[in-house]
Amino acid sequence: MATTTEEPIYKTDALIAEDIDAYLDLHQHKTLLRFITCGSVDDGKSTLIGRLLYDSKMIFEDQLAALEADSKRVGTQGQEIDFALLVDGLAAEREQGITIDVAYRFFGTEKRKFIVADTPGHEQYTRNMVTGASTADLAVILIDARKGVLTQTRRHSYLAHLIGIRHIVLAVNKMDLVEYSQERFDEIVADYRTFAQSIGITDFVPMPISGFKGDNITGKSPNTPWYDGPALMEHLETVELDQVSDQAKPFRMAVQWVNRPNLDFRGFSGQIASGSVKPGDAIRVLPSGKMSTVSRVVTMGGDLQQGIAGQSVTITLADEIDCSRGDVIAAADHPPQAADQFETTIVWMADEAMLPGRPYWLKTATQTVTANVQAPKYQVNVNTMEHLAAKTLELNAIGVANLSTDRPLVFEPYEDNRTLGGFILIDKITNATVAAGMIHFSLSRAQNVHWQATDVTRESHASLKNQKPAVLWLTGLSGAGKSTIANLVEKKLARMNRHTFLLDGDNVRHGLNKDLGFTDADRVENIRRVGEVAKLMTDAGLIVITAFISPFRAERDMVRAMMAPGEFVEVHIDTPLAEAEARDVKGLYAKARAGELKNFTGIDSPYEPPLDPEIRIDTTAMTADEAADAIIARLIP
The missing domain is CATH 3.40.50.300 (P-loop containing nucleotide triphosphate hydrolases)
Known part of the structure; x- marks a missing residue:
């Protein structure tokens, strides 16, 4: 009886195990x-x-x-x-x-x-x-x-x-x-x-x-x-499924990380965005353009004869070439493009409106770059499909705008490749995602405009002047004393035979920036232009002194990023609002309080003080002349 009762139990367990395996496999x-x-x-x-x-x-x-x-x-x-x-x-x-x-x-x-x-x-x-x-x-x-x-x-x-x-x-x-x-x-x-x-x-x-x-x-x-x-x-x-059509496209894989568990293995891991790859395939690494051949396609379950779109794999190459996170491995004979200027559609997802000219992090696939978005070409009315004029994009708005990146971005148009054509924009200060976007195409000038090398370098310019270029960026509230202190700094440096140039906020608005107002977006563009001019002046070997309210940290950081390391010196002219308003040399605070002057910093527009400036000047504790001496002492020890 024992045998007859145990036999069915044994068979039943085996059948159950077989059914489970079949179910899991299915x-x-x-x-x-x-x-x-x-x-x-x-x-x-x-x-x-x-x-x-x-x-x-x-x-x-x-x-x-x-x-x-x-x-x-x-x-x-x-x-x-x-x-x-x-x-x-x-x-x-x-x-x-x-x-x-x-x-x-x-x-x-x-x-x-x-x-x-x-x-x-x-x-x-x-x-x-x-x-x-x-x-x-x-x-x-x-x-x-x-x-x-x-x-x-x-x-x-x-x-x-x-x-x-x-x-x-x-x-x-x-x-x-x-x-x-x-x-x-x-x-x-x-x-x-x-x-x-x-x-x-x-x-x-x-x-x-x-x-x-x-x-x-x-x-x-x-x-x-x-x-x-x-x-x-x-x-x-x-x-x-869309994955079927993705497999028929040329091979693309954004490198997520370099897999180096030991000295005998070096592979490049990521998810295949499109196409397929197998050992022996010729590949190209972008944006460098280096070429090699695939040796292995590795997964946790072992090597594959072929990897296809949607799979996460590690690829090893026959040659030791430079490849790191953010690079894209692609079919050698059908590589994607690389550019730094694009036309895009942007869906704005933040409560605060987009600020054209402000630098944002742009993330697509595993690439992260700095991007500046221009004012929209137009905004889309989703009810009528009408193209509306717009200077910015508000929450949930959809618009078409050009953007530029600080280095080439490997991409494909979004309609061809959602992985390499889609992106998000991230606020550099808050790390909040503020927009999602789709790349249409690269701008023709992105492919045709190249940096022209010159024989007289910026080092040569500085050497002729016997000085180190620098940007003294004075920031603070209106009435803090920025222009007065900046003028004294330049006078003292001139007596020391230093080659300088002073960029003052009011002065540049009479010429270079006379087309800009005082909205947040115009303030961003104002500082971007001044930053570009200051950079050219440092290339000429000059010591540049600027006096701008420059209320937003992001824009001051944008200018800092333009300069060579150590050349940007942020000077916070730290004057309390009550003190600055009491001085009110130009009568601007009174107008702002009366509602006659909109978007005035400190009243109805914010000022973001520097968190860690190179120099802090407390104008309630020292005179303008003492402040100028302190700045020069920091610049020329």
Whole structure:
């Protein structure tokens, strides 16, 4: 009896183990579809995702019990389960019945795995929608059948298309509330098609659904016999993935890190952005242009005969060439471009408006450079597609603008390669992401303008003058005494036979910067121009003295970055606001207090004092003459 009872148990365990292995193998080789749900507020995005999770049997028993309890607590219009609660995880979301943050959920079927992002509908959370869409292959645009195409429907459709999502599902939701009217469905589809064609969406799949009732979600609904298209889940399981087309493109891989575990191994790790690579392939490293041949394609599981788009690998090369993080390894015969000036589309995501001319960190793939954004060519009205004149971009605004980088950036147009064509902008002070962008193309001058070498170097200029070039950058509030002290410094240096030039804030606004006002954006451009002039003067071997309020740290740091190490000397003329206002030599503070002078530093425009200046002058403790002596003593020990 023991034998007869043990034998089936042994076989059952083996069969279970075999089934588990088969199941894991099946799931390991399933394709992955990333998609987003988007649309206007209360169009039913969260409910739809909750229904997909529920019908896909992706909810644990304890989750289901908690969901049923929460549904009773919030009181869902006669529905046993409020599917939206599966996704709306934030307390604020549940209280308001809306989605605020991007909620990611994973689920799977027998045919495919999915990661879905539920993106917010409110306009103020458009930046969250951009985040969710940045990695998506497909977008489900929901429309409330009662309301039709709304502003946010247009905005999200435009953004999805702009970001490069080529698979669009138009899900006309809440069909149960319009009695499953085919006429209403056709009316909405026709309205959306007119708009879609105006923004370049040439193809989309319309579906009549009800997330509340489950119509056409995981199976065809008898309530819409006039609809002969697929159910949503069927379409999600069978739509062609973008990764397939990525594999047919030329090989590209941004180097994430140099893998050097020992002296016998040196590889370059990263995720393959497009194409494929195998041992023996000729490659080119950009931006240097160095060439070599692939020796191995290495993974944690062992060497591959071929790596394809989407895989993370380590590549070893036949030659010892210079390659580091931020470089791009590409097919030798089809390399991407490298440039430092571009036309781009920018989606502004920060509460503070963009400041043209201010330096931001630009990050694309594994490359990080400094970028200066010019004033927008135009801003896009997402409702009419009209191009509007704009000097800056506010929160959620979309515009086209040129930008330049401090060194060549390896790129491809966004429509060809989302990895090398997409970027984010990061504020250098706060480290906050302020914008997302897409590169259209490099500007022709970026390829044709080169630095012309000259025989008389900046060292030669300085040697002829027997001095070391420097920029004495005096910053402080209006009335602090910057111009007075700067003038004394130049007079004293002239007596010492030093070659100098004084750039004063008021003086340059009579000529070089007479076209600029006093908005934050104009102040940034004012300092950028002065910085470029000061740099040319140091190249000529001069000691440059500047007297500018220069209220923003980012712009002072921008000028410092232009100069050779040690040549920029920041001098904080530190005068309390009350003292500066008491002096009020020009009567400017009085006008500002009376509202007659807008954007005045210290009153209705901020001043960011230096955090660690080379020199700090306390004008309440020393005279202007003593201040000048202190500055010269620091400059010429």
